[in-house]
Amino acid sequence: MTNTQLLLDAGLVLAALGLLAHFTRRKQPAPYPPGPKGYPIIGNLLDMPTKLPWITYMQWGQKFGDIVHVNVVGEHVVVLNSAKQAAALLNKKSSITADRPTLEMASEQLGWKNALALTPYGHRFREYRKYFHMTMGTKSLVERHYDLMIEENRKFLRRVLHSKEDIGVEIRKNAGAIILKLAYGYYIDEDNDSIVHLVERAMDTLAAGTTPGAWFVDYFPFLRYLPSWVPGAGFKKQAKWMKELVSDMASVPYELTKQKIESNVELPPNLMSDCIDTKKLDADTEYHIKWAAASIYSGGADTTVSAIHSFILAITLYPEVQKRAQAEIDLVVGNDRFPTFEDRAQLPYIEAIVKEIFRWKPLAPTTLPHRMMEDVIHEGYLIPKGTSVFGNIWYAWAIFYDPEAYPNPEVFDPSRHVTETGEPTDGPNVYDVCFGYGRRICPGMHFADASVFIWCAMILAVYDVSKAVENGKPVEPVDAYTTGAVSHPKPFKYAIKPRSDKAERLILSLDS
Numbered sequence: 001m002t003n004t005q006l007l008l009d010a011g012l013v014l015a016a017l018g019l020l021a022h023f024t025r026r027k028q029p030a031p032y033p034p035g036p037k038g039y040p041i042i043g044n045l046l047d048m049p050t051k052l053p054w055i056t057y058m059q060w061g062q063k064f065g066d067i068v069h070v071n072v073v074g075e076h077v078v079v080l081n082s083a084k085q086a087a088a089l090l091n092k093k094s095s096i097t098a099d100r101p102t103l104e105m106a107s108e109q110l111g112w113k114n115a116l117a118l119t120p121y122g123h124r125f126r127e128y129r130k131y132f133h134m135t136m137g138t139k140s141l142v143e144r145h146y147d148l149m150i151e152e153n154r155k156f157l158r159r160v161l162h163s164k165e166d167i168g169v170e171i172r173k174n175a176g177a178i179i180l181k182l183a184y185g186y187y188i189d190e191d192n193d194s195i196v197h198l199v200e201r202a203m204d205t206l207a208a209g210t211t212p213g214a215w216f217v218d219y220f221p222f223l224r225y226l227p228s229w230v231p232g233a234g235f236k237k238q239a240k241w242m243k244e245l246v247s248d249m250a251s252v253p254y255e256l257t258k259q260k261i262e263s264n265v266e267l268p269p270n271l272m273s274d275c276i277d278t279k280k281l282d283a284d285t286e287y288h289i290k291w292a293a294a295s296i297y298s299g300g301a302d303t304t305v306s307a308i309h310s311f312i313l314a315i316t317l318y319p320e321v322q323k324r325a326q327a328e329i330d331l332v333v334g335n336d337r338f339p340t341f342e343d344r345a346q347l348p349y350i351e352a353i354v355k356e357i358f359r360w361k362p363l364a365p366t367t368l369p370h371r372m373m374e375d376v377i378h379e380g381y382l383i384p385k386g387t388s389v390f391g392n393i394w395y396a397w398a399i400f401y402d403p404e405a406y407p408n409p410e411v412f413d414p415s416r417h418v419t420e421t422g423e424p425t426d427g428p429n430v431y432d433v434c435f436g437y438g439r440r441i442c443p444g445m446h447f448a449d450a451s452v453f454i455w456c457a458m459i460l461a462v463y464d465v466s467k468a469v470e471n472g473k474p475v476e477p478v479d480a481y482t483t484g485a486v487s488h489p490k491p492f493k494y495a496i497k498p499r500s501d502k503a504e505r506l507i508l509s510l511d512s
Contacts (some may be wrong), residue, residue: 029375030382033069033078036060042345043071050213051483054365054394057081058401061392065377068132073219076387083399086391087174089378090370096439097268098125101388102226104217109239111246116295117368121439124288132443135182135271142446144269145182146341149451152177153458154338155190160463160496161507167496168309172200175304176297177239178451183296185258185267195253199297200407201213205242206298210368210485220399250294257293271296300444303363306488307452310361311353315465316477316494321414325349325460326499335502339457341450342364347457348422352414354453358434360412365394365487367436391437399433462503 038044060068061081068079080086090097100107105285113120119364127315130149136142156174160167162301172403176196180186187194208214217223217235229235257272259315269274275289315322321447334348344351346383369388374385383389393399401409406416417425428494433443442448459465467474470493498504 002046005044005206014508022496027205029380030377030380031075033067033223033379033381034064035069036064038071042073045072045219046078048072048209048213051487052481053212053483054392055094057366057392058394059391061119064460067381069381069383072453076384078383078387078389080391081367082402083166083405083428085379086399086433086437089208090440092436093376093378094440095388096373097370097437098439099373100440101369101371101386104221105215105239106206106233109217109224109243110205110236111204111243112209112298114246114250114291114294114445115298116292117299121373122492126290126494127288129404129443131271131275131289134274135269135296135446138442139446139450142450145447146450146454148181149178149454150266150338150340150458152181153455156455157462158459160393161498162252166491168491172301172305174455175301175308178373179255179297179301179304180269181268182300182447183271185260185273186253186254186257191484195256198245198252199249199301202245202296203302206302207484207486208388209242211483235418241301246486248295250290254293299442300448301359302486304451304455304485306361307357307448307488308455311357311456311459312465312494312496313477313479313489313492314353314357314360315460316467316492317479318412321353321412322460323464325353325414325456328477329457329461333461335461335500336506338506339454339461341454343457344453348418348424348458349414350453351458353418353456354449355417355430356412356414357452357456359400359406359430360488361436361481361487362393362400363486364436364483365392367391367393367483368440369435370440393432400437405431432436462499462507463496464499466495468495 006213018483036044036047039046047056048401054250057079058081060079066080066082066085068081070077070079080089083455089466100118101112102108102120103118107118112118116125116132119125119128124239135143136145150175155177156170159170159173163170173193173196176193176199177188180188180195180199186195215235216232223233223235226233226236228234228240254272257270258276260267261273261276271293272289275292328347328349333343339347339350367390369390372383372385372387372389375385386393390397394401402407416427419425431445435445435448467477469475475493479492480488481487482490500508
């Protein structure tokens, strides 16, 4: 059976169901929001973007408004292109917008529904959130991990000095080291850590599984019932080994840490040690703790890597930002030590850089979709139960690129968040948006904010980042981003070196 025949058969079935629905449905209480006109049966399937969806959503917003509706093979999708509408629906109505739709490939075939990001709203979701809160739910709880962040960042600065390859490898290693220690109290092997490698490969499956339009099974779930050898079901072969990776990502470090806890091995503060009680560890509790710990990595490491790469790109493109930030550090901290969290209140421009990183290139440009748990009439439009709702954070007419809120929004400009005298400006609060909405807001937001702050401050204290030079000419970095649940800068060239001989000696002092 060919793919064409499969689609034809599916179309006939859907057509029959559509006719049945047409003659039996009741009159709608309100119209759907406006949106692009679709085709019979498949609706807007051919309109759905497979790359950089936030740009397509922006274009829809420019034409149809802040609330856009499309129908994809019978499934309703709504895109919110303004902060006002996102807050009104996803925050104020969070009791009925907290669910996640089932992404057939990522959720079911790969098993990512077990992790917090894609788990449905309900008991398991609340258990995960409870465990997260015990470890990092407040700023005071995050303070327990300050020493961890500083220790690993010092190692990172030393590895950058000795590195003979793209420091992106070191950025990813450092993020992995911090998150694995936070989740499991696990110390990585500096050279080639097997668990870091395992988790990175598993994270690649999340990016692949959530890529829009990549998998027919997301639009035609009946394909999951076909044998893998049938044309159109080849995804099952890929899903098999990818699902094994995802399962190992959760199980391997969990079992290792559980053995250490049972043997009374002393560990740094971590989620498993906070939550586990081996004397009362029933199967459900063990399952929840295992996947809550795995969710820290899947929710934290990749986003942190994206944030730091965006920071490197920003100060490469805007050297005046780096110059002002370093002047502030030199004034407050000096040049004979590294910045610490105690310095944060006296570093308002570094604080503004962190906010601008989250605004300029949002880590999750459209957020993962929320799912309506009830019908709702919103702004005079019907948004039916089961609708997938996206908040388009990224582009113009979208939340962070609204030129009325942020003049020249495409420019990386921390001064939009701070005055010359170091006082916060009166503009919109970035943190109200960048970490998500309602009951799906990121539970690690305080940790992420602290981690990005200290990482940026420590890099700026001892390193200069600049454009790479080839054949005597500076190379302009490419400002382009990938498609995925977490968006990363595409590879770009830059140069990084110690600011001075004294800065190099300070970095080298970490070897002693």
